[in-house]
Amino acid sequence: GCAAPNTAITLANVVSVPARMSIGSVASQMESMRIIAEGLEERSRRQQHFQWASSL
Helix, strand or coil, X not given: CCHHHHHHHHHHHHXXXXXXXXXXXXXXXXXXXXHHHHHXXXXXXXXXXXXXXXXX
16 A cells, blocks of 8 residues: 555656656747747838838
8 A cells, every 4th residue: 555655656756757848848939939928029010110100
């Protein structure tokens, strides 16, 4: 009966390591996507500004 908690702990460890890695990679992907989105937003804002200036 004493073996059950140990196996549960080892299973949790085995599962948690890849899960943590995947969570980390997802977090980094989201971060890079956010940076890209900010860059696109900045670019579109500049283009709009340029269009406004040229229309005036």
